[in-house]
Amino acid sequence: MAPPTTTQASSDDLATDILAALDKSSQPLLSSDAFPSATFVDLKAALDRLASRDMVKYDTIERQEALLEPEAEQIAAHGSHEARVFEALRKAVEGLSVKELEEAIGDKNVVKIGQGKAFKEKWISKTKDGKFTAAADNITDTTQEQIRIVQQTKTHPDPKILADLKKRKLIRTQNIFSFKIHKGPKFALKIPEEATDLTADMIASGAWKTATFKPYNFKALGATQNGGALHPLNKVRQELRNIFFEMGFEEMPTDKFVESGFWNFDALFVPQQHPARDLQDTFYISDPKAADFPRAESPDDTKDYQAYWDNVKAVHQDGKYGSIGYRYPWSGDESLRLVLRTHTTAISANMLHKLAATKGPDGRPTPARYFSIDRVFRNETVDATHLAEFHQVEGVIADYGLTLGGLMEFMEIFFGKMGLHDLQFKPAYNPYTEPSMEIFAYHKGLDKLVEIGNSGMFRAEMLESMGLPKDMRVFGWGLSLERPTMIKYGISNIRELLGHKVDLEFVQGSAAVLFGDEDK
């Protein structure tokens, strides 16, 4: 709610004048008569003030006023061009040449237009020696008469003539607003004192009991808050984290932008010639040079990393765990090349490897649910839908006896919490999950199925290399944080959402996230 605008002295005076004039008149007042010099804006402001207090009522009257163009002013004063030509010739009995006529009138333009028209009216004629001469005794200058009427009354009784003059560019019209003012039910000569706001002083003194309060303008917006704001991507991230927590997931420590090829690719059974490992797709690191062999990061990690390394090599190069492998010479150097992680699945691999060392009550690795939402890097050519950085949302479920039907049911629940229902699953390929399922949901706005994420069961080659038991199955799924956020906020260019080009006013103005409210 906006406080009333402050009263201006001029508007105050005018309002008082209006009240005084109304008091003296038994008829409603016409503002154009009573206050010819007051501007429309001032009048309207004064009248609105009075009307809001029911002191006056008013109607707005709109009328058209005709005004003379400079040429018409001339005609009103000296006559039309043709009349002036006639008049000059009437005075010269011998007739005049063009040059003489121009000299007599003193305006070439008047002669040029006037002689043509005068001929048409048959007011003048041409002598044998080529001079002009008057052909009538006297004439009526209708144009001048019409223009003079307009000059005096600002209009003409015959609308056809008005239109004709306008067409001849002699006059222009403009809309004039004026007001017809009546007394209102609370008419008085003086405007009562009004308080703009309830103040502490008024409460203390009790003045509020007798004071008249100026009405609020309820149609105006309130004061701008200049509040702080969280970034919309982080707001969506928080909602997703809440979904994970609701479903019993533990957040993974993803504080490793730099990974070795081993963790980012080899551990995930991505072969060393896979296109994802191309310079075109992955950022490699020039400094520092290369990773160390995988090793324990904390004293309580007692896993045998050499065995893990050997297993990974064997399963790629020669096949192991019932897999024939990719059968290519696996390179340890390639595995130790440093990259900017292309996915947080590198962290999942690390976590699952550690999980293999846990022992539940039955002496076997304990079921686990992990998730993360963090930045990943791709050596992409930047465009409206691709940045070299984005956030990956990743979930992992490790348990015994998992089925594909369970994975799909989980996805229904998970994405259902994001407001996405009736999912469809499509077979897909991913080097580290088999089966792999692309997840689709129906998008109302686009009226089609859109891909919302990827999922699958991690391959035995990846899990058994870590030492996880054969019957422990692991679901993994992922989506980008940017895509649902872009859909949520109706953004088509990712650069408007992530990076330094984001508009701070957009950040400030992004609505809160409540998944599922899109449907309502």
Next chain:
Amino acid sequence: MPTINVDKYRLFEELGEHFTPDTFQQLCFEFGIELDKDTEEDETRPKDQAPELAIEIPANRYDMLCFEGIAMYLNIFRGKQTTPDFKLLDIPEDKMQKITVSPECEQVRPYVAGAILRNIKFTPERYESFIGLQDKLHQNLARQRTLVSIGTHDLDTVQGPFTYEALAPKDIAFVPLNQTKKMNGEELMQFYEADKHLGRYLHIIRDKPVYPVIFDANKTVCSLPPIINSDHSKITLDTKNVFIEITATDQTKLDIVCNIMVAMFSKYCDEPFTIEPVKIVSEHNGATRVTPSLHTRVMDVEVDYLNQCCGLQESPESLCKLLGKMAYTAVPDKENDKLIKVSVPPTRADVLHACDVMEDVAIAYGYNNLPRTSPNQASTIGKPLLINKVSDIVRNECAMAGWIEVMPLILCSHEENFEWLNRVDDGQTAIKLANPKSVEYQVVRTSLLPGLLKTLRENKSVRLPLKITEVADIALKDETKERKARNERHFAAAFYGKTSGFEVVHGLLDRILSMLRVSFVTHEEDLQSSKSIDYKVTENPSEEKGNGYFIKEIDEPTFFQGRAAAIYVRLGGVTRRIGEFGVLHPTVLDKFDLRYPVSTYVPIPNGWISPGVRMPNNANMGIPE
């Protein structure tokens, strides 16, 4: 994923069904390929061009990179045909065509395979598909011909036996395909240097001492792998007998390519699906063998594994039937009712493990028909990361204090990270990228400052003052780590307005640290008493053992002289600098194209946010407990 363009109505004819756009889309969806485009309604399609379908193929299905493969697998899936029985023509080894490999090939491209398609009938469409498949295989599995390359020849223009040799570039001379001039290896490299298509393959052999070459019995050059074939032996629409030679640096992929090439096009031979083998004589590396292998692998797969993973209870027979739809030949094991014997056709190079078979059971059954079960097995307990909890406290407190959160990029240019901040790269700090496509991505940021300043630069039209914050990771080189780097969680704020806003930033710092239960202490008595919450500390560690923080003026080139301070925190008797804040130096502002002063506050590394909270990796930062 590779995309294959096929003639829409030829495909529908091959499939024996006229699909509507929806029904074909549905078929693709169920099978796991993707209909990318249908040019039927495309107005830009030339009038004389038949409508095409662009179909995306999963990256491991090399056997579907051509019209023939797509049609065959969809027909098998729909029960319209069975998997062909690919056979080698039964001829004694001494009657076979031979390729003899010379030991010098080891230096450049060690492996070769060969095969012959006898009495093949090409049509323009088949011919185009034949060339197209070679191209797709070269691009995908063969990694732009680095691993494998294919040469095809009109067998009737050459004379076996063949040799695969490696010679000095100047000793190889022939007329390359579609050329008229004979050139040697060196001239050829120059000739194709600027060639858009072939130029990109030259690097594979250019600097090798010897180039690989396939000769016929008369020393006629057949091809110079992996660059180009000779014009002499080129195939045409009228070619009857095709000699295929394939060279490689990777033997597994060589065999995959060889099998797929012959399997897909043996269909058009007089005796369909029958391939004439070629004997490879390669004594020096023990690779003497007959190619193509066309080996059908038999896997024993557990019935329970298939059923359990898919959530099914199908009989062995029924599973075998399902697998038939995916081009396998599967039968229940006669001796063990818990197993089925699954024959994997030679074209299905993507099948490595029982899990691949299991996926195919699920696809054949229909992913969306699989019975749904509860996803909950064991119960687990949700748990956030401590560092993220603390970050959220800081983020929320900043927003509550009226600051706007921003999310700039983590990668930046070297200048933005160093020179523009008046900082010197000591070579020990920043992680540098080897292959960025733009100068914007040269290093991983070592502080949050560049991103904040760039955000301000892009928002100069927004009403002042601007107050922005970020809580996020930076990364640093760290030789003690396995990955030679570590992330640190930082917090930074920047104020941009007509006045420096130093005290505003200082106030935010006080606010955040007091919310994290660290009191602010200076030598001013009144401040000490009014702001102290739980902890009190003074600058002199010997006087005071309490936990807390204090600030001390510094002179660093990033900041304006006399307008910067370092922030120190003492925890458990150990004092450590955790960051600094101040008014940025005008030369820094100039570099980032900022007109007004900026006060910033950077960082709080992990582990020092609050005495009550220890970050997981503080042990690695050398912080004593």
